[in-house]
Amino acid sequence: MANDLNGKRVAILATDGFEQVELTEPMQALKQAGARVEVVAPKSGDIQGFNHHDKGQTVPVDHTLEQVQGEDFDALMLPGGVINPDALRLEPAAIDFIRHFVEARKPIAAICHGPWTLINAGGVQGRRMTSWPSLEADLRNAGAEWVDQDVVVDRGLVTSRKPDDLPVFCTAMVEEFSEGRHEEQPGGRIGSAQKGESAATMQGENI
Template identity: 50%
Template sequence: MTRVLIVATDGFEQSELFKPQDNLREAGMETVIASLEDGDIQGWNEKEWGDTAPVDITVEEVSAGDYDALLLPGGQMNPDILRMNDTVIELIRDFNRQMKPIAAICHAPWLLAEADIIGGKTVTSWPSIRTDLENAGAKVVDQEVVEDGNLITSRNPDDIPAFSQALIARLGVTVSEVQLEPA
């Protein structure tokens, strides 16, 4: 079974974790949520705290070799906290070295910049971090989904169907077989 690792912490944009996760599961894939600590992580739902998600494993226990792809949900707080964690950044680099798909939405491309893997790549993101991505050497465009090599990036929750479709297709599932969850 195809396994997708989702790395997130408190402040993840709720729709950007739960909707792609539902879409991946609908496509017959296993999803595993990794975070900085055991327990639950608290989502952010537009302008207030949202639902929690159970953590399956800590990032300290994860090996990129055990998964087929990496999903990085956005939200402003989530990637800002995660990019300060060396284990998370090294994990992203490991997925990249193995050329496994890395899908990052909204503010999550900050993590790709921190891992120093976007130089010379074309990406998209939430508008407020585009200068950061350009400063990290990326070409930034305003499109619902951008694929460059093993990287898949999107801008916001409205892009979740296209974002999910790109990742699912990259993992070899015919997307027409899957009913995608909208944001």
């Protein structure tokens, strides 16, 4: 995985209430792959992480939404946590930031409740994806093809369901981020690798 993302600048968009491991583990994987990773939030200072229902550690914010633009970054990562994406959906600047990546066809990775914000940014229509199960109806109603798999990759969009999926999520995220912008082509890779294969070589399945 090392050095796949040299020269890439990746934004992690989050606010208070993010699921801690869903931010820290992808951040570590991105940094290990050579990316410059920066936390973007609606406010400055620190944002509060959670371990499920309990407060976890805080993470320092590198930039507020007022200080950066989507054009500054090559890819976007959206961690989950119930509070975090629900709060971001109420921030017009956050939705505008995400919308840039959607419209520019830059790679996006979102886990657990993270895909919620993609609905507001117009990023799920016609996309094959997964999420925490409670988002299934929301995503389907917004035009997504929702599947229950540990990781789904569709034209640069990487989604997973929960913290247990982080190993395959991080592998697929680094691969897609290394590929850069994606053309709008049908199909996608679904599920973790079969025995003896890596997640990077998974073949698409028809659902």
